[in-house]
Structures are given as C-alpha cells and as structure tokens.
Amino acid sequence: MQQVDVAVVGAGVIGLAVALELRSRGLSVAVADKSDPVREASWAAGGMLAVDDPENPAPLWPLSAWSRELYPEFLARIEQQSALSVPIRTHRALQGSHEGSSSLEALNTLKEIGLSPEGHAWALQVEGSLDPRDLGAALQAACANTDVSIRSHCAIDTLARDGAGWRLQSGSGDILAYRVVLCTGSWAGPGNLPVFPRKGQMMAVEMDAPLDTVVRTPEIYLIPRGDGRVVIGATIEDAGYDKTVHSADIAALKARAVKLFPPAAQAPIVETWAGLRPATHDGMPLIGAIEEGLYAATGHYRNGIQLAAATARAIGLQLSGEPLPVDMQAYAVNRTFGPVFAQPS
Ligand SMILES: Cc1cc2nc3c(=O)[nH]c(=O)nc-3n(C[C@H](O)[C@H](O)[C@H](O)COP(=O)(O)OP(=O)(O)OC[C@H]3O[C@@H](n4cnc5c(N)ncnc54)[C@H](O)[C@@H]3O)c2cc1C
Numbered sequence: 001m002q003q004v005d006v007a008v009v010g011a012g013v014i015g016l017a018v019a020l021e022l023r024s025r026g027l028s029v030a031v032a033d034k035s036d037p038v039r040e041a042s043w044a045a046g047g048m049l050a051v052d053d054p055e056n057p058a059p060l061w062p063l064s065a066w067s068r069e070l071y072p073e074f075l076a077r078i079e080q081q082s083a084l085s086v087p088i089r090t091h092r093a094l095q096g097s098h099e100g101s102s103s104l105e106a107l108n109t110l111k112e113i114g115l116s117p118e119g120h121a122w123a124l125q126v127e128g129s130l131d132p133r134d135l136g137a138a139l140q141a142a143c144a145n146t147d148v149s150i151r152s153h154c155a156i157d158t159l160a161r162d163g164a165g166w167r168l169q170s171g172s173g174d175i176l177a178y179r180v181v182l183c184t185g186s187w188a189g190p191g192n193l194p195v196f197p198r199k200g201q202m203m204a205v206e207m208d209a210p211l212d213t214v215v216r217t218p219e220i221y222l223i224p225r226g227d228g229r230v231v232i233g234a235t236i237e238d239a240g241y242d243k244t245v246h247s248a249d250i251a252a253l254k255a256r257a258v259k260l261f262p263p264a265a266q267a268p269i270v271e272t273w274a275g276l277r278p279a280t281h282d283g284m285p286l287i288g289a290i291e292e293g294l295y296a297a298t299g300h301y302r303n304g305i306q307l308a309a310a311t312a313r314a315i316g317l318q319l320s321g322e323p324l325p326v327d328m329q330a331y332a333v334n335r336t337f338g339p340v341f342a343q344p345s
Pocket of ligand 1: 034183303307
C-alpha cells in the first residue's frame with residue numbers, strides 16, 4: 001500500500017498543478033486518475049487565458065487576476081522541471097460583444113487581419129493563449145522528474161478516515177494519505193461534489209491565412225496555434241457524460257467562424273473532439289477545505305487552464321496554514337449556492 005503526505009484524486013491540469021505545488025513545499029504526493037492523465041477537459045480545452053472575457057461571472061475576477069499574475073512563474077517552473085516548452089501562442093484577443101462600441105485599435109486590428117466586424121462591438125485585449133496539450137505533457141514530465149507518482153487507471157471509489165489520515169480505496173490497491181485533494185473535474189467523485197459536465201465540441205482547421213490573434217464573440221471563438229492550426233469552438237451542451245462529436249454541430253460552428261473570418265471557408269478540418277467542462281451551479285469553482293484534511297479543487301468550468309496557477313497556489317497556502325492574498329469566500333466548497341449565472345447558449 002502506498003503511503004504519502006497528500007493524495008490528489010484526478011490527474012487533469014488542476015490535479016497535476018496542485019500536486020507540483022505541494023511537492024515544492026516538501027510533501028510527498030501521489031496522484032490517482034481513473035483513466036490516463038490529462039485526457040479529459042484539460043486535453044479538450046482551447047487554452048485561452050481569458051481573464052477579461054465578459055462572459056465570465058464577475059466574482060471570478062479576483063481569482064482570475066491573481067492567476068494571471070502567477071502565470072509566468074507557474075509556466076517557467078513547469079518548463080524548468082519538465083525540460084519541455086509551453087509556448088504562449090498568441091498575445092492578444094479581439095473580443096466581440098453585443099453591447100457597447102468598438103475601439104479604434106480594435107477596428108484597425110480587424111481590418112489588418114481581414115475580419116468582418118458585423119453585429120459586434122470590438123475590444124482589443126492583452127491576453128495570452130497556450131496549447132493545453134503542451135501544458136499537459138509538461139505537467140506530467142514535471143511530476144515524473146520531481147518524484148510525484150501518477151497512478152493511471154486507478155479510480156478512487158471510496159474515501160474513509162483512517163487514523164489521522166485517509167484511506168483511498170481503488171480496485172488497483174489502496175493509498176494512505178494524511179491529506180487528500182479532490183481534483184475530479186466534472187465527476188462528483190468520492191467527495192460527492194456538486195459539479196456537473198457541460199459538453200463542448202471543437203475542431204481544428206489548417207489555415208494558410210495568417211492569424212495571430214484570438215477572435216472571440218459570445219457565439220464562437222478562433223484560437224490560432226501559430227503553426228497554421230486554428231482551433232474553432234465551441235458548443236455548450238448539457239448532455240451528461242456523452243462526448244460524441246456530431247458532424248452537424250461541427251458544420252454549424254464552422255459556418256459561424258466563416259461568417260466572422262471568411263478565409264476559414266477554405267480551411268480543411270484536421271481534427272474534431274469534445275470535452276466536458278466541470279460546471280457548478282453558480283459558475284464559480286470549488287477550492288478549499290471540505291473538512292479536516294480533505295480539500296477540493298474543481299468546478300473550473302470554462303477557465304480551468306487559466307485558473308490552474310492560482311488554484312494550485314491557493315491549495316498550497318491553505319494546506320500550509322498561510323494567508324491568501326485573495327478572499328476565497330466566493331469559491332468556498334461549503335458555500336450556499338446563489339442563483340445560477342446566465343450561461344452563453
Ligand atoms: C471544449 C472546451 C474548451 C475549453 N476552453 C478553455 C479555455 O480556452 N481556457 C480555459 O482556461 N479553460 C477552458 N476549458 C475548461 C478547462 O478545460 C477545464 O476547466 C479544466 O481543464 C479543468 O481541469 P480539471 O483538472 O479540473 O478537470 P479534468 O481535466 O477533467 O480532469 C479531471 C480528472 O479527474 C479524473 N477523475 C474523476 N473522477 C475520478 C476518480 N473517482 N478517481 C480517479 N480519477 C478521477 C478524470 O479521469 C480526469 O482525468 C475548456 C473546456 C472545454 C471542454
């Protein structure tokens with residue numbers, strides 16, 4: 001039986017970022033995943049670090065802004081520990097909204113890259129994006145190089161108090177840990193957390209036309225990877241745990257992208273996929289203590305890549321009993337859920 005200071009359940013970007021943060025604080029850490037690491041939402045994501053997306057609920061902003069501040073150091077440390085690069089692939093975003101008016105710099109950028117401004121007011125935002133698959137690979141390598149063990153195909157079915165710690169039970173052997181962090185994404189998991197999946201279908205196209213800017217409206221986004229590949233997404237669906245990709249939905253997404261960026265019409269689709277965003281009833285993540293020695297870090301919905309840096313640091317500080325620079329009440333696990341925030345359709 002494996003015995004560690006901390007067991008992390010779920011090896012998505014959140015679980016691995018948390019594991020590395022705790023390891024850097026001198027703790028022994030094991031991560032268990034029911035399938036392979038970083039193959040769920042964290043693999044499917046667009047990778048926009050969209051702190052100022054007007055679709056984000058307002059109470060998310062303090063956490064997002066803290067994460068933006070931590071991100072350069074977060075990435076640098078992962079790159080150093082993994083010896084892999086996680087390049088920032090775009091550095092600005094054109095944000096279209098249904099309200100307000102366009103800024104002059106946004107209109108000039110639209111013209112420069114050949115976008116059709118129709119029907120939206122535009123703003124130019126300083127915002128990065130990365131390929132979450134780069135980040136996932138680097139996080140796994142960083143764990144391997146820092147003695148964080150990742151147990152694949154190890155579903156944690158139950159969690160029970162065992163002396164001063166916890167026993168995590170799985171079909172492939174138990175883990176004993178003093179403390180446990182549940183990072184189970186869209187799955188309620190052994191903590192029976194109040195999360196649910198919201199499906200997103202996406203595609204990647206291969207484009208000749210140079211595009212160096214994320215283009216995002218409430219209906220569609222285009223994320224250039226800087227190598228000719230452009231990711232176009234995404235649907236938002238309540239479809240349970242189904243991840244089927246439907247050609248009609250992909251065609252509808254592509255048609256919307258073409259309306260915004262006509263050169264996309266000629267771009268062949270090179271990949272399609274779907275993922276499950278871990279949603280909560282008020283649109284805010286669940287970060288912090290559930291009870292003595294048991295923590296959650298999940299429910300990051302559309303922003304888990306962007307929020308990974310602050311989430312990991314918040315869990316690290318909480319486990320060490322240190323103060324946090326951000327009021328975490330809006331993200332507390334035992335909060336009373338307010339009304340559901342309007343979600344984009
Ligand atoms: C289409 C789409 C586009 C997105 N675009 C963006 C974006 O542009 N920017 C952004 O910041 N975010 C984006 N997101 C959101 C982001 O992907 C998620 O918020 C983030 O990946 C959540 O990470 P996670 O580690 O919590 O969840 P996951 O990556 O889903 O990982 C959870 C892990 O827990 C494991 N698990 C569950 N239950 C158990 C158990 N009982 N035992 C063991 N293991 C278990 C699962 O197997 C899984 O590997 C997008 C998501 C989707 C689907």
